Amino acid sequence: xxxxxxxxxxxxxxxxxxxxxxxxxxxxxxxxxxxxxxxxxxxxxxxxxxxxxxxxxxxxxxxxxxxxxxxxxxxxxxxxxxxxxxxxxxxxxxxxxxxxxxxxxxxxxxxxxxxxxxxxxxxxxxxxxxxxxxxxxxxxxxxxxxxxxxxxxxxxxxxxxxxxxxxxxxxxxxxxxxxxxxxxxxxxxxxxxxxxxxxxxxxxxxxxxxxxxxxxxxxxxxxxxxxxxxxxxxxxxxxxxxxxxxxxxxxxxxxxxxxxxxxxxxxxxxxxxxxxxxxxxxxxxxxxxxxxxxxxxxxxxxxxxxxxxxxxxxxxxxxxxxxxxxxxxxxxxxxxxxxxxxxxxxxxxxxxxxxxxxxxxxxxxxxxxxxxxxxxxxxxxxxxxxxxxxxxxxxxxxxxxxxxxxxxxxxxxxxxxxxxxxxxxxxxxxxxxxxxxxxxxxxxxxxxxxxxxxxxxxxxxxxxxxxxxxxxxxxxxxxxxxxxxxxxxxxxxxxxxxxxxxxxxxxxxxxxxxxxx
Numbered sequence: 001x002x003x004x005x006x007x008x009x010x011x012x013x014x015x016x017x018x019x020x021x022x023x024x025x026x027x028x029x030x031x032x033x034x035x036x037x038x039x040x041x042x043x044x045x046x047x048x049x050x051x052x053x054x055x056x057x058x059x060x061x062x063x064x065x066x067x068x069x070x071x072x073x074x075x076x077x078x079x080x081x082x083x084x085x086x087x088x089x090x091x092x093x094x095x096x097x098x099x100x101x102x103x104x105x106x107x108x109x110x111x112x113x114x115x116x117x118x119x120x121x122x123x124x125x126x127x128x129x130x131x132x133x134x135x136x137x138x139x140x141x142x143x144x145x146x147x148x149x150x151x152x153x154x155x156x157x158x159x160x161x162x163x164x165x166x167x168x169x170x171x172x173x174x175x176x177x178x179x180x181x182x183x184x185x186x187x188x189x190x191x192x193x194x195x196x197x198x199x200x201x202x203x204x205x206x207x208x209x210x211x212x213x214x215x216x217x218x219x220x221x222x223x224x225x226x227x228x229x230x231x232x233x234x235x236x237x238x239x240x241x242x243x244x245x246x247x248x249x250x251x252x253x254x255x256x257x258x259x260x261x262x263x264x265x266x267x268x269x270x271x272x273x274x275x276x277x278x279x280x281x282x283x284x285x286x287x288x289x290x291x292x293x294x295x296x297x298x299x300x301x302x303x304x305x306x307x308x309x310x311x312x313x314x315x316x317x318x319x320x321x322x323x324x325x326x327x328x329x330x331x332x333x334x335x336x337x338x339x340x341x342x343x344x345x346x347x348x349x350x351x352x353x354x355x356x357x358x359x360x361x362x363x364x365x366x367x368x369x370x371x372x373x374x375x376x377x378x379x380x381x382x383x384x385x386x387x388x389x390x391x392x393x394x395x396x397x398x399x400x401x402x403x404x405x406x407x408x409x410x411x412x413x414x415x416x417x418x419x420x421x422x423x424x425x426x427x428x429x430x431x432x433x434x435x436x437x438x439x440x441x442x443x444x445x446x447x448x449x450x451x452x453x454x455x456x457x458x459x460x461x462x463x464x465x466x467x468x469x470x471x472x473x474x475x476x477x478x479x480x481x482x483x484x485x486x487x488x489x490x491x492x493x494x495x496x497x498x499x500x501x502x503x504x505x506x507x508x509x510x511x512x513x514x515x516x517x
Contacts, residue, residue, distance in 0.1 A: 059129035066122040077153035118155035148191035171197040210280035224267040247294040265299035318368035318448040338393030350406040380406035412490040453497040469514035487512040
């Protein structure tokens with residue numbers, strides 16, 4: 001059975017590790033000093049995500065209890081030799097579906113010069129929630145079905161060599177698709193599957209995107225006459241502190257709060273202790289050291305802002321839909337992983353998109369008729385409109401409700417099979433998540449005018465704003481039947497239902513395209 005992401009739709013979760021002697025960070029991500037008299041580099045560790053194709057994964061959380069860099073690995077996966085370098089200061093609860101083809105900073109460690117064979121990983125407590133192809137929602141936890149394997153030690157193909165005062169990097173590729181064990185009709189358990197891939201570093205090149213990282217601001221310095229400065233972000237996902245994140249006049253600061261385009265945060269109001277969401281780019285300089293740059297900064301922790309963020313689970317009408325909640329702001333009574341039926345006034349609700357430099361227009365998402373199952377939304381919730389039933393919000397039938405004043409379209413991550421590349425720079429994918437319906441009989445309420453239908457394919461539109469990864473350079477480097485992971489704005493476009501004569505497929509305007517590992 002193939003598993004595909006609904007929630008953060010990102011299911012091959014790479015853990016990125018960079019070692020860079022010229023950087024240091026504080027807090028949970030602080031650098032550990034090397035033993036006295038030894039030569040070393042400094043390791044910077046990241047985690048990221050990417051999806052598979054088939055059933056929709058609503059939730060996948062797991063605890064990484066330990067991660068140790070091993071000089072040698074025994075036949076039974078034992079970590080052997082010295083020095084053995086622990087990459088974590090304490091167990092870390094990973095919200096794998098919260099990364100969505102992005103990445104998060106974990107920690108930084110000094111690594112003694114030498115050769116290392118692999119990394120021993122230990123996992124515990126997990127929570128998995130999926131929607132099966134027949135529409136059944138299944139939840140497994142370590143209390144009901146223990147991990148089938150709690151530890152493993154993936155190895156480097158040719159060893160990892162750490163030299164004094166040089167840079168190195170590697171990826172721990174957590175393959176959630178293969179980690180979820182299943183039969184044709186059921187999910188039976190979780191056995192983590194991880195591969196190691198060494199990461200080449202090139203001078204003055206981007207290393208990794210840390211997209212949509214949420215956390216608290218500290219150590220802020222700024223000069224608002226030039227809209228520039230730097231700050232530290234303590235990531236709410238990992239507890240790690242990412243220091244010296246720079247920003248300048250090219251950084252998009254704030255998002256409009258209403259139709260007048262007044263922003264909720266500017267350089268002038270940007271302050272320590274605020275909770276913000278930042279798109280961060282890690283990149284090397286001329287000396288091959290890595291720095292962090294903020295592409296976009298949005299305010300999260302406004303005292304009066306009640307917001308929900310998640311995936312459109314189904315669309316009931318042009319003014320009502322069901323949201324699968326992935327995060328919330330100032331709405332503590334709403335559990336993450338819950339279903340909220342959201343209504344809005346189509347005459348007054350404000351529609352926006354996180355468009356960045358993508359080639360989209362305002363009319364791509366400006367009414368309830370543009371809502372589509374599988375889209376990611378951030379909602380401004382109307383004051384005092386939330387109703388949480390005493391039975392909870394674990395199913396749509398619990399009828400938990402809210403009203404929205406504003407709807408912002410966020411980036412969605414999907415995986416699927418390349419079906420056609422003839423329309424370069426666009427291509428088509430099929431074998432989509434079950435939230436978009438599965439042939440022949442699993443039909444879903446995908447949009448207001450498509451209540452019992454399926455989206456058999458999605459057109460992926462690429463442009464100069466699209467980043468290609470995993471060896472791809474453009475659409476021409478794709479082949480039919482490749483399994484890919486794509487991220488961008490999911491637009492209903494001309495889609496009105498299944499079949500070649502009943503409308504066009506939805507369009508995903510892509511920011512990222514990569515082959516599934």
